[in-house]
Amino acid sequence: MVGTKKTALALLTAAVAILILVTPQFTAMHTADTINKGPGVTAVKMLSDYFAGLKNTPGDTAVYVLDSGKPGGTALVVGGTHPNEPSGYIGAILLVEKARPTKGKLIVIPQANASGFTHNDYSEGSPQRFALTTPGGERWFRYGSRATNPVHQWPDPDIYVHAASGQKLSGSETRNLNRAYPGRPDGTLTEQIAYGIVELISREKVNLAIDLHEASPEYPVINALVFHERAMDVAAIAALDLEMEKIKIGLEPSPKTLRGLSHREWGDATGAMAVLMETANPAQGRLRGATNEALVLTGQDRMYERAAKLGRLFIPYDKNGQPLSLRVARHVTATMVLIRDSFEKDPRQAVVVTGVPSYREIVTKGVGAFL
Amino acid sequence: MSEIMLVVVMLAVFLACVLWLKLPVGLSLAATSAALAVAAGQGLPLRHLVEGMFGYLDVSLVLFTAMIFMKVIERNGLLERLTRDLTCRFGHSPLAMLTVLTLIIMFPGAITGSCTASVLSTGVLLAPVLLGMDMPRHIAGAIIAMASVYGMIAPPVNIVVMIIGGGIDMPYVGFDLILLLVTVPLAVLTTIFLGYPYARRANLAVLVDKIGDADTGRGWALYLPLVLIAVLMVGPKALPGVFPDPRMPLTFVLGSIAGLFVGRKFSLSQAARDGVREILPVIGILMGVGMLLQLITLTGVRGYIAVSSLSLPAYLLLVSIAVSLPLFGGISVFGAASVLGVPFILAFLGQNLIVTATALSLIAAMGSFTPPVALTAVIAAQVVGEENYLRIVRPLILPSLVAIIIGILMIMYANPIGKLVL
Numbered sequence: 001m002v003g004t005k006k007t008a009l010a011l012l013t014a015a016v017a018i019l020i021l022v023t024p025q026f027t028a029m030h031t032a033d034t035i036n037k038g039p040g041v042t043a044v045k046m047l048s049d050y051f052a053g054l055k056n057t058p059g060d061t062a063v064y065v066l067d068s069g070k071p072g073g074t075a076l077v078v079g080g081t082h083p084n085e086p087s088g089y090i091g092a093i094l095l096v097e098k099a100r101p102t103k104g105k106l107i108v109i110p111q112a113n114a115s116g117f118t119h120n121d122y123s124e125g126s127p128q129r130f131a132l133t134t135p136g137g138e139r140w141f142r143y144g145s146r147a148t149n150p151v152h153q154w155p156d157p158d159i160y161v162h163a164a165s166g167q168k169l170s171g172s173e174t175r176n177l178n179r180a181y182p183g184r185p186d187g188t189l190t191e192q193i194a195y196g197i198v199e200l201i202s203r204e205k206v207n208l209a210i211d212l213h214e215a216s217p218e219y220p221v222i223n224a225l226v227f228h229e230r231a232m233d234v235a236a237i238a239a240l241d242l243e244m245e246k247i248k249i250g251l252e253p254s255p256k257t258l259r260g261l262s263h264r265e266w267g268d269a270t271g272a273m274a275v276l277m278e279t280a281n282p283a284q285g286r287l288r289g290a291t292n293e294a295l296v297l298t299g300q301d302r303m304y305e306r307a308a309k310l311g312r313l314f315i316p317y318d319k320n321g322q323p324l325s326l327r328v329a330r331h332v333t334a335t336m337v338l339i340r341d342s343f344e345k346d347p348r349q350a351v352v353v354t355g356v357p358s359y360r361e362i363v364t365k366g367v368g369a370f371l
Numbered sequence: 372m373s374e375i376m377l378v379v380v381m382l383a384v385f386l387a388c389v390l391w392l393k394l395p396v397g398l399s400l401a402a403t404s405a406a407l408a409v410a411a412g413q414g415l416p417l418r419h420l421v422e423g424m425f426g427y428l429d430v431s432l433v434l435f436t437a438m439i440f441m442k443v444i445e446r447n448g449l450l451e452r453l454t455r456d457l458t459c460r461f462g463h464s465p466l467a468m469l470t471v472l473t474l475i476i477m478f479p480g481a482i483t484g485s486c487t488a489s490v491l492s493t494g495v496l497l498a499p500v501l502l503g504m505d506m507p508r509h510i511a512g513a514i515i516a517m518a519s520v521y522g523m524i525a526p527p528v529n530i531v532v533m534i535i536g537g538g539i540d541m542p543y544v545g546f547d548l549i550l551l552l553v554t555v556p557l558a559v560l561t562t563i564f565l566g567y568p569y570a571r572r573a574n575l576a577v578l579v580d581k582i583g584d585a586d587t588g589r590g591w592a593l594y595l596p597l598v599l600i601a602v603l604m605v606g607p608k609a610l611p612g613v614f615p616d617p618r619m620p621l622t623f624v625l626g627s628i629a630g631l632f633v634g635r636k637f638s639l640s641q642a643a644r645d646g647v648r649e650i651l652p653v654i655g656i657l658m659g660v661g662m663l664l665q666l667i668t669l670t671g672v673r674g675y676i677a678v679s680s681l682s683l684p685a686y687l688l689l690v691s692i693a694v695s696l697p698l699f700g701g702i703s704v705f706g707a708a709s710v711l712g713v714p715f716i717l718a719f720l721g722q723n724l725i726v727t728a729t730a731l732s733l734i735a736a737m738g739s740f741t742p743p744v745a746l747t748a749v750i751a752a753q754v755v756g757e758e759n760y761l762r763i764v765r766p767l768i769l770p771s772l773v774a775i776i777i778g779i780l781m782i783m784y785a786n787p788i789g790k791l792v793l
């Protein structure tokens with residue numbers, strides 16, 4: 001076909017029309033999710049309170065402080081490092097809305113990479129949001145991207161060089177918050193967010209820091225707890241306790257050669273016991289079938305059933321899939337067990353948290369029942 | 372509709388658009404993506420079609436600016452001058468000439484991890500030299516394409532390995548030697564295999580005399596744009612964190628501006644218009660590929676391809692790797708590395724993973740020549756002025772098969788190779 005001025009004009013008109021039609025869909029991703037202050041929340045700060053360089057930037061994000069007012073330790077829970085891993089941030093939101101500390105202090109960052117919530121990864125076909133049925137009706141949450149929005153940090157270099165170690169990774173990892181720790185005050189937006197979180201851990205004298213993640217079912221480190229060496233005893237005891245509650249969780253020491261990740265850098269840069277946990281999210285896996293909101297919520301996928309039969313997965317997987325409620329229940333329960341176990345040796349540093357639904361409650365009633 | 376039926380719909384619509392309606396490949400890919408969505412019951416998901424295109428925004432900017440740079444150095448005389456100087460220096464030995472040309476073409480790809488960088492920088496510069504050795508355009512294009520692809524997976528930067536390694540938390544450490552041993556000999560041998568029959572026959576002495584008289588001046592100032600490009604490309608890699616990284620589009624823009632001040636006078640706006648016009652069909656293909664990648668993921672076709680590739684019996688796994696990685700690489704080499712490379716390497720967790728990942732990157736890289744996208748061949752065709760990119764693909768079939776077989780052997784004998792080399 002030979003192009004003419006008429007065909008050029010027709011294509012240009014179509015392009016402009018498409019642009020007008022889709023722009024609202026993209027800009028809607030910048031509307032923040034509603035996070036309700038629960039009974040335990042005593043203050044809502046911003047990450048920029050810990051690193052002023054983030055003020056008025058897309059990297060600033062809410063920090064919820066749940067202070068019992070009684071002396072004790074401090075625990076930090078971080079969700080939304082990767083906004084395409086919903087059990088992490090929904091679990092953190094559930095803590096904000098339900099947890100009531102009676103001793104010590106709990107700090108929660110539900111959407112650590114706020115910029116990552118404002119877009120989706122290209123080529124992934126992800127839904128932009130998903131709905132949970134709550135007592136107050138349908139409640140929507142964004143399903144974002146693994147990385148900072150390129151509108152906020154662009155272009156990527158060919159190679160991402162981790163500033164503290166010189167480790168080289170693919171250029172797109174420049175926007176991955178969990179490759180940016182301990183961060184830099186004068187670095188990229190992602191490095192500044194990482195720096196802000198490390199500053200928070202240091203200034204708040206956090207004893208236990210937990211990073212909630214998800215990974216694809218074919219990833220070896222799945223349904224697992226990755227621990228910094230300082231957190232080894234606590235992680236081992238927590239895994240045993242979870243086993244007694246019939247929740248199987250693998251234990252993985254944080255590799256010293258893999259730099260930039262929370263479980264390595266939080267532990268090295270601060271005095272905190274650093275732990276990262278993974279649940280299995282088929283919606284972010286490479287082997288998944290059709291990608292849609294239902295997959296995010298139910299975690300059911302025929303392709304993953306086939307892959308499980310082929311022995312390609314690192315978790316048991318059948319037609320029941322890996323529902324979001326199950327994944328959130330794992331994270332919330334493991335978080336509570338870790339918080340309890342980590343302060344056993346020194347009761348003066350204890351953090352006691354009540355009001356959080358049990359594993360069984362979340363699984364049977366659905367996570368929406370508690371939001 | 373089942374995934375296999377969606378694959379059938381996808382192929383049927385694409386072939387109908389290209390062969391029957393004679394639409395450009397870019398538009399055909401866009402129409403295929405839309406048809407795939409409709410067949411999968413998704414309606415016309417405009418957001419996904421637009422979002423998919425963003426996957427190639429950065430590459431498109433590189434292509435636009437590189438093409439303008441190419442036009443600039445063509446018109447200010449630098450291309451002629453470089454051809455003359457290289458021919459005069461190495462023209463006495465066809466083998467030495469072909470070896471040096473291969474290594475130079477590989478260089479930008481090796482430091483950026485992008486074969487596009489090689490094709491559009493050193494490939495552009497050296498195309499006249501290859502053509503001057505009496506090579507047909509398609510052979511010159513094939514040499515540039517293959518050397519650029521080997522440059523992409525040569526050390527120090529192999530993004531394909533980084534993507535595969537990222538999927539299993541394997542740091543990009545310890546790859547330099549094995550990548551060097553795999554890429555440089557294969558690249559040089561491929562160039563000699565393709566180019567020596569022509570270079571041997573070419574009367575390089577006459578060529579040296581002829582080109583030596585070309586009216587391109589003798590001062591070194593003409594090389595300023597090239598030096599600037601080299602410094603801006605190498606600087607950030609050599610001194611990370613110290614030397615500011617202008618990224619490739621700005622590098623080419625600065626190189627083009629520098630080209631204005633040396634050599635023959637020319638109209639920059641005309642050069643820019645010509646460059647953009649020539650590269651626009653390639654950009655169209657890239658936008659179409661972006662849409663298709665997004666839609667095959669949305670509809671589940673991507674997962675179907677990935678799981679089907681893994682479904683073969685163990686003894687056929689290597690066959691699956693040899694076939695599916697280059698085929699999927701035809702859509703996107705980096706996409707193949709992510710979607711198939713990671714599951715494949717997981718199947719070999721017990722053996723030497725550095726050798727295995729290197730081999731997978733070698734096999735995936737050969738997807739650069741797989742039609743209908745065959746991006747590297749398409750761009751190389753633009754560079755050498757070959758109208759039919761398939762003529763560039765054909766001579767690369769045998770060298771690609773050799774590379775794939777070597778990759779498979781490396782996977783089979785990863786442990787002994789690892790002990791020997793690492």
